[in-house]
Amino acid sequence: MGCGNSKVLPEASKKGYVSVIQSLVAFSKGHEDNEPKKHKEQQNSPWSPHLAPNSQQKFRQGQQRDKVARYKDKFEPRVTARYDIKALIGRGSFSRVVRVEHRATRQPFAIKMMEVEAPEGREVCDSELAVLQRVSHANVIQLVEVFQFPHRVYMVLELATGGELLDRVVSRGHFTEQDATQALQMVLAALVYLHSLGITHRDLKPENLLYYHPGADSRLLVTDFGLAAFGKPWYLRTTCGTPEYMAPEVLLRRPYSCAVDMWALGVIAYILLSGTLPFEDDNRTRLYRSIIRGKYSFHGNPWPSVSNLAKDFILRLLVLDPPARLTAEQAGRHPWVVTMAASSSTRNLHRSISQNLRQRASRSSSRCPSGTTTSSTDANSLGRLMPPETKQKQRQQGRAAGLIQPQRAIQPRARGHKQHQHHPAKALDS
Structure with missing residues (x-):
């Protein structure tokens, strides 16, 4: 959890006493009229206690699908033609990591998408690629293949799922x-x-x-x-x-x-x-x-x-x-x-x-x-x-x-x- 400064809300504009009373009366009336409707909306909310757990799970799954869809749009067609994007599993300074499946073999991998337009991103990417393209050892993460484009580099790596x-x-x-x-x-x-x-x-x-x-x-x-x-x-x-x-x-x-x-x-x-x-x-x-x-x-x-x-x-x-x-x-x-x-x-x-x-x-x-x-x-x-x-x-x-x-x-x-x-x-x- 991050820790930043608390947000300070802007002050309301200074109006006359009559305007304030009129606003309060209008709010009170509208609040009473909308109370049954509001209660109904709360019941239909995905986070409502009246809603079944399965509905909440479906709502979360929908959010996850939307997030995956947004990241799919950022991937080059050459990459998505070979790999099916499943989930976002991490973010870095110049990178995003997603879990994918090879469309032909259904084998899971991780794709690290690196932004290389900035000098820092290019240097980090070049450093990592220089190592991963040279190594092959059972106890070193393996690079499967690389897709290189002017502003992004996609590194396909084996997926480690056993934890730290x-x-x-x-x-x-x-x-x-x-x-x-x-x-x-x-x-x-x-x-x-x-x-x-x-x-x-x-x-x-x-x-x-x-x-x-x-x-x-x-x-x-x-x-x-x-x-x-x-x-x-x-x-x-x-x-x-x-x-x-x-x-x-x-x-x-x-x-x-x-x-x-x-x-x-x-x-x-x-x-x-x-x-x-x-x-x-x-x-x-x-x-x-x-x-x-x-x-x-x-x-x-x-x-x-x-x-x-x-x-x-x-x-x-x-x-x-x-x-x-x-x-x-x-x-x-x-x-x-x-x-x-x-x-x-x-x-x-x-x-x-x-x-x-x-x-x-x-x-x-x-x-x-x-x-x-x-x-x-x-x-x-x-x-x-x-x-x-x-x-x-x-x-x-x-x-x-x-x-x-x-x-x-x-x-x-x-x-x-x-x-x-x-x-x-x-x-x-x-």
Whole structure:
């Protein structure tokens, strides 16, 4: 739910006392005459308590059909000739995501329609396409085909319907260290593959980790490559990502490598085992300062029940010196991951983790800084930072397919386009 300023209604025009009395008399008479009619209209309203639930459902379905029809009109005929538009499942700064079915095979997919007329939209689209057209891995969202037009690009991707990583943790009712290692193994498999191709994700977080289907045997997919980049080690310099998951070298605006993804993985592992973030503060300057200093702890529930081997895994990822951080291959060979926490406690951590996650979601929904929007999708994260001109275009977005550029991102600067950007290093110096 967004939080904006209350709307102030315009004042009534100032007229004489007689005019006011005449208006009141006329309103009263008309109100009495129309009362039976009004009562009848209320009974026929789709939201009337006298109306059967089936009628309310039909009304909602009609609204959904109207919404789908509006978006069908925006799609190019070449796209709709092959895919049947079913439902809108998300919105982003420059994108809309719809669930579709292939007309011939009836197989479901997601189509991400990106507006590329603006420089920022073009850059995000080019970045994502550059990655998706090169990758093919079981744990990376797959691009099926692309339709390119002057002002829009349509990316057809596989549809992930199993929900976000942390949603699965909360809903399953039982969660142990072994369950955590199963999820991390799939993420590590994707990172080994991506890093071998010179691809750095740069926005790895639980919201971008989706299960392909709701079943217990579903594979976990790394999604949302809007900020991903190709580059040689220590070549990347752009400050981007989600603050709570950003590595110290990014905040300090130093050249960095794919090691930033491993720092983010350490943060994800910390959340998986506790339901809390290692670095969290409402004040952004204090947050940056704690990340740069590497200040975090293993205090509070359920950390006393978490094994030392699991903590060692996190400690070797949340290392301030990037070359000393575990690589994806090294992390995959860590004893805690290899043995799937065989020597760790089998104690169910679900209660503590779920409680901590719900408390964070409650705090996030109650926090609403001026000029920002908080949606239900922000329950597990404070969101990414965006430059002002991009933030104005941002809308609330669904995460059903995990294909939309999340809110409030620190994004790479569009070529030839000036933008204001908050510099954490300057804030820390003050």
